[in-house]
Amino acid sequence: MKSGVSPDTFPPRGHEAKRLSIVDAAAAVFCREGFAGANIDLIAAEAGVSRQTVYNHHRDKERLFIAVVRDLTERCNAGIFATIATFPDQPGDIGADLIGFAVRLNQNCICNRDGKFLRKLIQTEGERYPELFAEWREQGPGRTWPAIAARFARLAYGGHLVIDDPDVAARQFLGLVNAELQTTFMLGGTPSEDEVVQSATNGVRTFLRAFGKRPSPTAMKKHTALANA
Amino acid sequence: MKSGVSPDTFPPRGHEAKRLSIVDAAAAVFCREGFAGANIDLIAAEAGVSRQTVYNHHRDKERLFIAVVRDLTERCNAGIFATIATFPDQPGDIGADLIGFAVRLNQNCICNRDGKFLRKLIQTEGERYPELFAEWREQGPGRTWPAIAARFARLAYGGHLVIDDPDVAARQFLGLVNAELQTTFMLGGTPSEDEVVQSATNGVRTFLRAFGKRPSPTAMKKHTALANA
DNA sequence: ACAAATTTAGACAGTCTTGTCTAAATCGTC
DNA sequence: GACGATTTAGACAAGACTGTCTAAATTTGT
Structure with a gap:
């Protein structure tokens, strides 16, 4: 006491x-x-x-390892949910807002020290501790992905996007904005901020071409590349 | 002699x-x-x-390891290029053809034994052998990604797709068709064929919404979900 | 069948690592 | 300043692993 x-x-x-x-x-x-x-x-x-x-x-090496993973999972989840709270529910410029969200998610949760470490530990030792990483899967993607999907559903409900399946859209959003960072992630590297912004920009552009409300008249400089040779 | x-x-x-x-x-x-x-x-x-x-x-453990990585890289590259040769240059049903290509790529090159092993070794030991994995980067993504991009450029040139930057489109294609397999890949698992097909189907649908020639009249059952409550 | 090369089983020294133990040193608090 | 708890340095046993060596067994080509 x-x-x-x-x-x-x-x-x-x-x-x-x-x-x-x-x-x-x-x-x-x-x-x-x-x-x-x-x-x-x-x-x-x-x-x-x-x-x-x-x-x-x-007590021993194994318990230390488990404590490390639990700790990282907890902190990463907190960071992800804090970032999800900044999702643009009522966007002004939806493109810029989604790019900003993607960049924040990457910089604050995936490319930072905790995110990098957790990712590597999951990749490296995931098969050795099935229950531990099943727990991560439930607490991590199992909770964050639906949360992101819910935000996209809200954007669709508000008429800002056209989405059939918000869960699929959420996963594809993440796949698109990270499309150019895959190799760097593979090798355990940390992409520069420029690379993160570039990948997010390209990813959001494609995402909006697929799910945007309409071919909105903003900045539609078409590079119709010699389609009729 | x-x-x-x-x-x-x-x-x-x-x-x-x-x-x-x-x-x-x-x-x-x-x-x-x-x-x-x-x-x-x-x-x-x-x-x-x-x-x-x-x-x-x-001679020793390290040289054995290097031989393993070289061997895997070589065989995986061969498989990838063999699969790229089946890319649908003159598609009948471009959606179905791209789904087929994505499924072949996944099943024959990424989810098979060699692909799974190479991926894991790169993730696990990539930082320990920078030159070795720089070599992989050049021989692998450095050659396969441009090859895929060239195929997409050809589809665009033939009027089947509308693409600004074929390199970006190729990376995003891969990101989209693998979007639903990320967690499984992370944990070192092998997705079922159903999962691969499902992810490819959803990915190609989105890819074509973004890069398809036009809102083609095939199967456009719109689920306009309560947009005006 | 013969001869050369290759493979095998086992022992071996040297090194490294984990986890425990003990006695001295240090820290925080009253 | 003193007390209790925590930390430290170092030694220690037990086990695991790498890489080498040797002599016997097996395979291969002719």
Whole structure:
């Protein structure tokens, strides 16, 4: 019974910071080296603590790994939902607004440190921990994709888009705005902001050609490329 | 100076089969366990040879790994180019033809054993061997994507599609027809044929809404969903 | 059937890693 | 300043893995 400021932390606090730095360092090392290649000594050194402290907070390597994935999933989900809250429900310029949303989603949730790490861990160790990653699937795409779909449904209901199946449209939106980043993602790289904007711009343009309300008269400079040779 | 039948293979042949089975087993184990977790004894056992034979063909673990990636890249590229040769240059029903092409590409090149293994190795170990995977990038996406783009350019030139930038269209085509398979790919799974067909069908429908010649009168049952409540 | 090359099984040294243990040092709080 | 809890450094046993070596067995071509 301490001063009651933080009700649910057994050890006082201040080394909760240590727990955090351990999980952070572990995420980085697990990503770089893979689960088997990750070295507890290295994690401890990178976290700035002794090896024993690592074993003190997390009983063994496997539990540490699970804590890392849980932590990343939680933070990434929070970021994604925060970004979904910025979805343009009543767009002015729907093209620019969707591009902005796509760029925010990429920069704040997918290309940032947490997103990059979580993606890599899922790809690398997903098959080794089926339940853990089933949990991620439910908590992650299982909740975020319908949330995005609901926003697109609302845009369609408001007459800004023509959409048959909002779930399909949401997945295709993500596929389109990330279409040019696939190779970079594959290799674990981080695309530059220019690349993100470029891919989002091209993706949204195509998305609106498919789902836009009509061939709206804004900026329709047609490059009818020699169609009748 | 042997009988000259196979000019560039030092050992006669017949244990070239062994070399193959070693590389094959190594691919499977490297994928399952990662580079650090892969065990040479296990690779030898899975290949049906002794450990010494593994060290005999490939000097050490790292060279074995490199041989695996080179081998997979080569075979996957061959498969992709073979499939690109079936691209519908003069489509009858362009929708059905593009769906067929997308399904072939997925089933024969991306979802098959080689494709799955190569993808996983790139994701898992890409950062550890920059030159090796730079080579893959050049030989793989660097050559296949322009080849697909050229086919789309031809369709546009023939008046079957309306495309500004064939490179962008090609990448977006791939993004769209794979939009519903992302989660499965992430976790290293193999989508069922139904899922592949479904994703391709939805993807091509959207692709043609964006790049199709016109709102062609075939099957336009509009679900105008309560737009004016 | 013979000879050369290849493969095999097993042992081996050296290295690395995990997880535990202990005693000293440090930190936070009263 | 003192007390309790936490952290630290280092040693340690047990096990796993790589890469080498040797001698016997097997395959291959002629």
